[in-house]
Amino acid sequence: MPLLELQHLRKYFATQKAVDDISFSIDAGQIFGLLGPNGAGKTTLIRMITGIFYPDEGQIIFNGKKFDPQNDIAHIGYMPEERGLYKKMKIGEQTTYLAQLKGLSKADATKKIKEWFIKFDMNTWWNKKVEDLSKGMSQKLQFVTTVLHDPKLIILDEPFSGLDPVNTNLIKDEIYALAKKGATVIFSTHRMEQVEEICDHIVLVNKGTKILDGTVNKIKQDFKENLFSIGVDQIPPSLNGTAPFEVVGNEDLAYVVRITGNNKPNDVLNYLLQRGVNIRSFNEILPSLNDIFIRLVKGTPVSRQFQNVNS
Amino acid sequence: MKKILLIIKREYLTRVKKRTFIISTILFPLLYLGLIFGTSYIAATSGTNLKVAVIDSSGFFDKGKIERENQRDSSSVLTVVDFNADSLKNNFKNWGYDGYIIIPANLDWEKGVRNLSMTTGRTISTDGAAPVQYKLNRIWTSIKNEKLGIDDHKKNIIETSIISIVPKNFNDTKANSDIAGRIGYLAGILIYIILLLYGSQVMMGVMEEKTNRIAEVIISSVKPFQLMLGKIIGIGLVALTQFFLWIAFMTLIYNITKASGGGNQTVSVIVGGVQDTFTSINVPLILFCFIFYLLGGFFFYSSLYxxxxxxxNEDMREAQSLSLPVTMLVIISIAIMSAIMRDPTSPLAVWSSIIPFSSPIIMMARIPFGVPATVPWWQLAASMGALIAGFIFTTWFAGKIYRTGILMYGKKPSWKEMMKWAFRKS
Incomplete structure (x- = not known):
């Protein structure tokens, strides 16, 4: 059963169709990537899911029922891209306060904070202030405040920006652990290599509409261009149209070829073997999400244009 | 509801625990007392006593009269000398005088003389010269009395029988307009200070949340309106706490000075004044109204702030330029207050004490003059009702702007855009 289902969501602002008829669903326990260039409408979408904005049209189904921001936001943890904490407030007090706002009792909050602080090696921070922390440290703290109340749905907007590789891995492992325990994670970013690594399922939005929806593997299959890398010293020159492929590139010690027509990879291998070519390696080249992303959003202006909305 | 309480608690505790709050709470009454005692002390001791030499060419001012006056009043010392004008001019400083006066020979006792110069080596203001003038005039009067044949008995009759007018409202025989005026003024000023001080605290608090970018984190847990209301109520309670602490301090200091300062004249005058004040006004009513108008005015203005x-955004100057119209409203109220103190029942006074933007200050300035004598019950009721309606409207209106503004980064919006945010559908 999907934990979250968006049905034909629409949100127009004065000069922007920020979200224009977007639907998708996210299964419980999934790590879900919400991708899109700057200004695509990701933040507006997330703000509707967190109850900050009401959609103009469409509806959100959360946990099988119509989304009710009043009660359901207690089950959501949101780390916005524009994040922050009270600079002058003591870290322990502040974390307790934020947890209480999510509905935890003071005793529960304190107990959970202590556990997380031990896990993240933040024991000595309790009586410090946020202004004493470095950017990476406050990032970790922000993550803790987001997941402290055991939310069913965790929304992370660019969670790794400003983190060093060690802390990035620490948070990444936590995200996996939380997903394993049943939490659903929405992960919004531009960093495609992280998406490929972490996400099960992605949705790509551009200019307020959904342009891609599927699992990472399926999308890669859908967008593959029948490219293969063949490790050979030399491809025989006498091709004149009989070869089942064309050479599109030449890296050191390997050729990149595209299979033509209805030929299969085996046909390529047969062709080469018949000509006595010594093959060291043969690999399919799947497009990276980065390539797909760029290909799909290419041609749209770099920054979003203002438009008149007559809704 | 529980969340609003949490927000109120945080806003309240973080502010009350701040060092600046503690310092200002203790310092203000001390400064206030220092001001009272300091000014009366300075007034009593400062102002050097002028020593003035007098060359009397007229023969009216004999040494005996001047000596008697010098003994009666030591705020200046006059000495009749026999030197000639030139040597006095060159030497009066060396001889220890601050200046000298030459009384002309042709002085006519019936006509007198308009102006006599007092020559000095430094600039002395008219106020500074007043004791000398007063003393010379007393002597001059006694000279004229002698010439006219007025003896001490007649003189007493002339001097002691004067008529003074004391305004008395037949509706309210206890009212003392002098004390009422002072209390009203103090109450108005206090509300003015609290509105501006704590109103800008609300503004800064909201800006802090916005620039720290914590606003979005918080409003994913609570509604923007709850966050705004919690902040306003929390800071309002801080203002109230500070006010009550001041009252407690003042009462404490008052009781200590009353107990310890029985012998000191200045202290007992102040103590007496305070006692007079409390017996001549309706303390519970004034206190109740004060708290009502303090909070009402605070809600009205702080939601706008x-x-x-x-x-x-971060820019303090943007905030200042946008808040200027609001601040102006508060300042205009204070200007109206000084205008209505002379006649607290004028139409200006009545209307400005009912319209919510000025009523917190103006009504509070009028109430000490007496309810219902100066302020009829219907006016008080209308004013309170209008203020409640007023702050419900401003909070609603501000809530709409707040909801949009708190997530907006980028250029400063104009008032026109903010109106659009307020009145568009949600």
Whole structure:
């Protein structure tokens, strides 16, 4: 059963169709990537899911029922891209306060904070202030405040920006652990290599509409261009149209070829073997999400244009 | 509801625990007392006593009369000398005089003389020369009395029988307009200070949340309106706490000075004044109204300040330019207050004490003059009702702007855009 289902969501602002008829669903326990260039409408979408904005049209189904921001936001943890904490407030007090706002009792909050602080090696921070922390440290703290109340749905907007590789891995492992325990994670970013690594399922939005929806593997299959890398010293020159492929590139010690027509990879291998070519390696080249992303959003202006909305 | 309480608690505790709050709470009454005692002390001791030499060419001012006056009143010392004008001019400083006066020979006792110069080596203001003038005039009067044949008995009759007018409202025989005026003024000023001080605290608090970018984190847990309301109520309670602490301090200091300062004349005058004040006014009513108008005015204005704080970015100047119209309203109220103190029942006074933007200050300035004598019950009721309606409207209005503004980054919005945020559908 999907934990979250968006049905034909629409949100127009004065000069922007920020979200224009977007639907998708996210299964419980999934790590879900919400991708899109700057200004695509990701933040507006997330703000509707967190109850900050009401959609103009469409509806959100959360946990099988119509989304009710009043009660359901207690089950959501949101780390916005524009994040922050009270600079002058003591870290322990502040974390307790934020947890209480999510509905935890003071005793529960304190107990959970202590556990997380031990896990993240933040024991000595309790009586410090946020202004004493470095950017990476406050990032970790922000993550803790987001997941402290055991939310069913965790929304992370660019969670790794400003983190060093060690802390990035620490948070990444936590995200996996939380997903394993049943939490659903929405992960919004531009960093495609992280998406490929972490996400099960992605949705790509551009200019307020959904342009891609599927699992990472399926999308890669859908967008593959029948490219293969063949490790050979030399491809025989006498091709004149009989070869089942064309050479599109030449890296050191390997050729990149595209299979033509209805030929299969085996046909390529047969062709080469018949000509006595010594093959060291043969690999399919799947497009990276980065390539797909760029290909799909290419041609749209770099920054979003203002438009008149007559809704 | 529980969340609003949490927000109120945080806003309240973080502010009350701040060092600046503690310092200002203790310092203000001390400064206030220092001002009272300091000014009366300075007034009593400062102002050097002028020593003035007098060359009397007229023969009216004999040494005996001057000596008698010098003994009666030591705020200046006059000495009749026999030197000639030139040597006095060159030497009066060396001889220890601050200046000298030459009384002309042709002085006519019936006509007198308009102006006599007092020559000095430094600039002395008219106020500074007043004791000398007063003393010379007393002597001059006694000279004229002698010439006219007025003896001490007649003189007493002339001097002691004067008529003074004391305004008395037949509706309210206890009212003392002098004390009422002072209390009203103090109450108005206090509300003015609290509105501006704590109103801008609300604005800064909202700006802090916006620039720290914590606003979005918080409003994913609570509604923007709850956050705004919690902040306003929390800071309002801080203002109230500070006010009560001041009252407690003043009462404490008052009781200590009353107990310890029985012998000191200045202290007992002040103590007496305070006692007079409390017996001549309706303390519970004034206190109740004060708290009502303090909070009402605070809600009315601070929600506007919150809306402004939510609309601007880090730039303090943007906040100042946007909040100027609101601040002007508060300042205009104070200007109206000084105008209505002379006649607290004028139409200006009545209307400005009912319209919510000025009523917190103006009504509070009028109430000490007496309810219902000066302020009829219907006016008080209308004013309170209008203020409640007023702050419900401003909070609603500000809530709409706040909801949009708190998540807006980028250029400063104009008032026109903010109106659009307020009145568009949600």
């Amino acid at each position: 919150a809306a402004i704080g939510s609309s601007v």
